[in-house]
Amino acid sequence: MPFLTVDHLTHAYFSTKSVTTALEDISLEIEEGEFVSFLGPSGCGKTTLLSLIAGLLQPTSGEITIDHQTIHRPHKRIGYMFQQDYLLPWKTIEENIYLGLKIRRTLNDFNRTLALGLLDQMNLKETQSKFPHELSGGMRQRVALVRTLATNPSLLLLDEPFSALDYQTKLKLENLVFKTLKEHKKTALLVTHDIGEAVAMSDRVLVFSANPGRIKSIYTIPEHLQRMKPFDVRHHKDYNEIFQSIWEELNQLEDKD
Template sequence: MDFLTLRGIHHTYFTKTSAVTALNDISLDVQEGEFVSFLGPSGCGKTTLLSIIAGLIEPTDGQIALEGKSVKDAAEKTGYMLQQDYLFPWKTIEENIFLGLKISGTLNESRKKDVLNLLGQMGLGNVESLYPKQLSGGMRQRVALVRTLATEPKLLMLDEPFSALDYQTKLKLEDLVASTFKAFEKTAILVTHDIGEAIAMSDRIFLFSPRPGRLHKTFTIPEELRTLRPFEARNHPLYNELFQLIWKELESLEPEEY
């Protein structure tokens, strides 16, 4: 049984005066432990699809299941990481990372110790008593990652989590996130506009066509790249070949944009 299955997902946004179809007939599968990316032009429905998978939006039509259950029934198994860290500025870093556990009623001394250890593994072992405004953007995103992992989700959804960071910090966080997810054997879906990021971090890339979003093509990343850290993958000859291939596919979808 596939870990995550989508069949015939269709979604239309309705207003009083119009109807806009964001997604049309999306069917795909994601295996447990796999890291996949949703790539495509702006407005192709990537974030809408992520919200449907998260159970935040009910699709107009189609079926979606996580480990054989509806995504709403499996909501506690999912975690979300966004472009903004959404840390509460009036709470300390420790209070922020324990928040999900506290809400779910699963906060205990054992879990506290585990989460603080994870914070240390992220290079943030001495920031528990600080507030978000005292940290850099990259440090806050690492805290957001710890907060997301603290509840032990089985599926992590990343909506352009590095796009607001400077390039050097972005590359470092790509490596950190990829190695962390691999170590914890997490399944992840990344929404990105960055071809290079998708290639460096993913096992597979789902390329979507312009609105209404359709699954245009699936790229499987070669094993030679998947075994490397994202930074190392970017320097491999196969990386450039795949980059050019995907770039040309995007050009064919929106030739006027390039």
């Protein structure tokens, strides 16, 4: 039984002057514990799809269910990581990682210890009483990960969370996020425009075409690569072949436009 189902989903943006179809007839199923990437040119609606699954947007037609429950609003089993950390600058790191717990009124000693434990896992324990502006970009994104995990979601939506970082930090963070999500047995959806990142991290890669957004093709990453850390996948001999075929497919998509 799939964990997340997207069923004949169509979404359009309305303005007084125009209607833009962002996504057309998207159907997909994701199993518990899977890591799936959405890859495609800009304007293919991959971020829109993520926002719809997050419950931040309501689909024009179609349905999204998680564990048989239809999504109408942000669901408590879903966590979201943004392109940037968006840590609240007037709160300390500790207050920031408690934000979700505070809003859900589940900020008790047990959850506090859990959140601080996660912070420690990220090697950020000493930043606890600092403010976000005192931390580097990579550290802040790690804090954002702790904040998301603190409410213990089953499904993580990752909206290009590594795109604003420098290359070295990005590679390290890919490994860290991958390891953390596997350890906690999370399901994850990653939106990215970085082919290498999609191949290195995912079990499956969904390639989208634009105008309107549709799923063009699906790549299942070979099992021996699925189990490896993202950094090691990037150096495996089979990596290039998959990279090349996705690269060519994306090129064809662009030429058509």
